[in-house]
Amino acid sequence: MLLGEDRKEQRRHRDVAADSRRHEHDGRPSDGEESEGSGGRPDEAHSAFTPPLGVPLPPVPPESEHPTSEFALPEGFRPPAQEPAGSAFSEPGELRPSDVGQFTPASGIPVPGLAARRNAPWQDRMRSMVRLPLAERPAPPERRARGEEEAPVPVPRVLDLTLRIGELLLAGGEGAEDVEAAMFGISHAYGLDRCEPTVTFTLISVTHQPSLVDDPVTLSRTVRRRGTDYTRLGAVYRLVADITSETDHLSLEESYRRLADIRRNRHPYSKNALTLASGVLAGAAATLVGGGATVFILAAIGAMLGDRLAWFASGRGLPEFYQFVAAAMPPAAMGVAVVLIHHPLLDNVREGAVVTGGLFALIPGRALVAAVHDGLTGFYITASARLLEVVYLVVGIVCGVLTILYIGDQVGGDFPPVDVFRVERPATQLMAAVLLALAFTVLLQQERSTIVWATVNGGVAWLVYGALADTADFDPVFATVVAAGLVGLFGQLMSRYQWESALPYVTAAIGPLLPGSVTYYGLLDIAQGNLNGGLTNLSTAVALALAIAIGVNLGGELARLFISSPGIETPLPGRRAAKRTRGF
Known part of the structure; x- marks a missing residue:
């Protein structure tokens, strides 16, 4: 209340109180009739806010001098600019650097570096966001459902599409991290900003919560079923890249x-072509x-018979364990036949090379690499399941x-007795390694555009291994890594240059490094009763297999860490590492 108004109100109450006292107690005349020597009003009639007689009231200040209340800002202080009024749920305006840390916008805090990652492959962009806390993730693109800005986002259909694509990636052998990144990228691209994908070995799910007060939707x-078809995997990668593209x-x-077109496409190679490829692979591995040439033919025949027997077991609905048992028997039988049949053509044939060649196509190197990759990236449940699958498949090979x-x-x-293998014909064995990688690309149903690069990669891998392990006398495990x-x-x-999956360029290339000969010698020692020697050789085979998996994963991590993608000028910030424990 203004000071002038307070003074007027006090004077009015004082006059009313004085008139009332005159009439009720003293019978004095009203205002104007009181004599000058009356001595004034009694003490009990004085108000605490009424000045004593003889003290003049202060002058009433003009009302313009006090236009505000006592909570007004002091003179000379400039208040901050006020934002226009709006809804509490509307998105804030432009975020200034000084505002960071004062509040968390409903649409999330922009992640530094994501603007530079727009030209990066979707794996890099999605890995940077999927491990961020929910409040720190950037907002989804403004467009909804890709060209349907006015229509609401069909949440069930977007989640269904996300699950179907994730299923194809996981069934094709992709790692859990890339599957999760793809699922998050699809839901984020279609405007669902509160999505959490979950990937395990056999079950994938995605949860979307529209807001903090709405019920979540989970599918x-x-x-x-799993199938190896890298042509289909490449098509799915291109689809995810187009969905997550900002252009x-x-x-x-x-x-x-x-x-639907991807799922309807037939495999690029028939069963007969796959059987022939398995024979060529076994012959190249034996070489x-x-x-020699005889070993090549015998190993190829054993591998093709094993492949046909495995197809027969699969058609009868037998589990995969028994399929591997059946596929491992013909190559081993060819090796035993070489020992039992005394013929001049078979005098210089090494039965160990025949059996080793047949086992190369059966060793689950792809599953082992995926298992180690999932474990190193923090997906321990999926890694454990994949490793258990590898154990069952290896046990099936051992049984057969x-x-x-x-x-x-x-x-x-x-x-x-078991002999130690040394490189004797480097040029011939290098050509065999290249042929082995080429046959692997056919078994993996790869696209023709990736076959040449994967074959060259396999030849380089064997050349490096031979130079380190046999020429420089390094430990085989180190050379394999x-x-x-x-x-x-x-x-x-x-994969960054072609914007595709790295599996077609990696899986076939590790074929020459698989520990086929050590595996055979370990099984032979066990069959002959030399348990200690057999376990030693099998332990070496396991160490070599793990070295392959760790080396492949390490090379991929180094590429993501130090090498930027085409079209990006600034270095890419890496994804947040999985943090589960510190070892205690």
């Missing part, structure tokens, strides 16, 4: 149509470990080979 899908406008209906070797030993087969690291590095470089 899940079970991956029951293309791919509608939801167009994405469904392209996904790689010291075999041991059964045949035990039968051959019982019928009088004279197996020679270095060779596999170069394979992973080259695969990541090619």
